[in-house]
Amino acid sequence: MTLAVKQVREIALENPASSRVFEQYGIDYCCGGHRPLADACQEKGIAVSAVLEAIENLSSAEPAATEVWATRSLAELVEHIVWKHHNYIRKEFPRLQQLAEKVVARHGNTRSELAQIQNDLEALGEELLQHIQKEELVLFPYISKLESAYRSGGSRPYGCFGSILQPIDVMLREHDSAGRLSARIRELSVDFNPPEGACPTYHAYYSGLREFIEDLHRHIHLENNILFPRAIEMERGEA
Numbered sequence: 259m260t261l262a263v264k265q266v267r268e269i270a271l272e273n274p275a276s277s278r279v280f281e282q283y284g285i286d287y288c289c290g291g292h293r294p295l296a297d298a299c300q301e302k303g304i305a306v307s308a309v310l311e312a313i314e315n316l317s318s319a320e321p322a323a324t325e326v327w328a329t330r331s332l333a334e335l336v337e338h339i340v341w342k343h344h345n346y347i348r349k350e351f352p353r354l355q356q357l358a359e360k361v362v363a364r365h366g367n368t369r370s371e372l373a374q375i376q377n378d379l380e381a382l383g384e385e386l387l388q389h390i391q392k393e394e395l396v397l398f399p400y401i402s403k404l405e406s407a408y409r410s411g412g413s414r415p416y417g418c419f420g421s422i423l424q425p426i427d428v429m430l431r432e433h434d435s436a437g438r439l440s441a442r443i444r445e446l447s448v449d450f451n452p453p454e455g456a457c458p459t460y461h462a463y464y465s466g467l468r469e470f471i472e473d474l475h476r477h478i479h480l481e482n483n484i485l486f487p488r489a490i491e492m493e494r495g496e497a
């Protein structure tokens with residue numbers, strides 16, 4: 259199968275370094291990654307050959323984080339997600355809020371998109387803080403218990419929901435919402451490019467937004483494409 263007709267999420271799973279190329283071109287490889295690369299490129303008005311070439315040129319020595327997590331225990335993956343991605347949201351969101359305040363106060367009268375970006379950032383951050391709390395309090399502890407029971411041949415742990423499909427479905431819908439808000443921020447900020455002559459705070463704000471959203475994509479990719487499918491298989495006794 260040529261790469262162009264493969265689903266974007268499959269390419270990102272098989273070649274984790276390709277996520278850098280997808281970020282660069284603004285191609286969604288997590289929530290919206292269930293479609294062929296050629297279609298995703300067409301929608302963005304990008305030549306698929308340019309994306310394929312960029313993927314081919316990636317160093318094979320890139321650390322393959324996703325490959326590593328495809329084989330490690332789910333308990334380790336959960337710990338990694340909380341330590342690396344959830345803590346990052348808790349630390350970075352307040353800093354971005356402060357930068358947004360400053361930039362809107364200084365430039366909001368001439369740049370109307372700044373207030374919209376601030377509103378979207380506020381909605382995104384608030385949604386994410388509640389979302390990661392639900393994962394940490396309910397879903398992730400259940401996944402770790404499920405894995406222990408599966409490995410020891412014990413019975414399925416008690417959960418306040420019927421099947422793990424239920425909380426996962428809620429999390430997936432929340433990821434989609436975060437994906438929509440992120441895409442709008444990216445669009446409103448013209449791919450995080452400040453206008454000509456923008457002040458250093460403006461640059462710091464846009465580059466912070468870019469990093470925040472790129473980290474969110476890596477985070478959601480680990481959950482949607484590795485953690486959740488493996489937990490579902492485990493619940494079915496198929497892992």
Ligand SMILES: [Fe+2]
Pocket residue numbers: 339343344390393477481
């Ligand atoms: Fe998460």
Ligand SMILES: [Fe+2]
Pocket residue numbers: 389393429433478481
């Ligand atoms: Fe999540």
